[in-house]
Amino acid sequence: MNKKLLLVVAHKPSPNTENLAKAVMRGCTAVETKNVEVTCLSPFDATPNDVLSCSAIILGTTENLGYMSGAIKDFFDRIYYPCIEHTQGLPYALYVRAGLDGTGARRSVETVVKGLRWRSVQEPMVLQGNYKVVFADQCCELGMAMSVGLETGIF
Numbered sequence: 001m002n003k004k005l006l007l008v009v010a011h012k013p014s015p016n017t018e019n020l021a022k023a024v025m026r027g028c029t030a031v032e033t034k035n036v037e038v039t040c041l042s043p044f045d046a047t048p049n050d051v052l053s054c055s056a057i058i059l060g061t062t063e064n065l066g067y068m069s070g071a072i073k074d075f076f077d078r079i080y081y082p083c084i085e086h087t088q089g090l091p092y093a094l095y096v097r098a099g100l101d102g103t104g105a106r107r108s109v110e111t112v113v114k115g116l117r118w119r120s121v122q123e124p125m126v127l128q129g130n131y132k133v134v135f136a137d138q139c140c141e142l143g144m145a146m147s148v149g150l151e152t153g154i155f
């Protein structure tokens, strides 16, 4: 049987955001799964085919100028029309790393995924303010929840 693909599309322009993406991946692979395969891609490398072939997606963005990162915006610009008719209901989760706020980035992503009609299966996580070690723990838990959800067919 074909494995279900859990796709992580994470923008990680700094050591802290690199840590967060690694923590998500650690969580995704922490529990042994028979049916789930996990891939992490930069938003610049992720293609419409990657999205069309996944069963769930985790999006990771920084907040830049009150919006999602340019990298994630570029990703959405490229995948939106090729995917819109084929990925309705796709389970997704979002984490935002924001030096100050994060609500603008969250809202901007939610606007796009609403258009795509993807389905939120985890409360979006906004990791704001000074970087804290606990952020990585939260990302790890998010990855684990998505992987287990997909494995057990909860989504």
Ligand SMILES: Cc1cc2nc3c(=O)[nH]c(=O)nc-3n(C[C@H](O)[C@H](O)[C@H](O)COP(=O)(O)O)c2cc1C
Residues within 6 Å of the ligand: 014, 015, 016, 017, 062, 063, 064, 065, 066, 067, 097, 098, 099, 100, 101, 102, 131
């Ligand atoms: C050009 C630029 C714009 C930014 N704009 C915002 C912003 O609007 N809101 C915010 O909370 N943080 C903003 N930041 C901070 C980034 O979100 C933060 O540096 C990034 O998430 C990386 O986190 P780190 O510093 O922990 O590595 C901005 C950073 C840059 C470089």
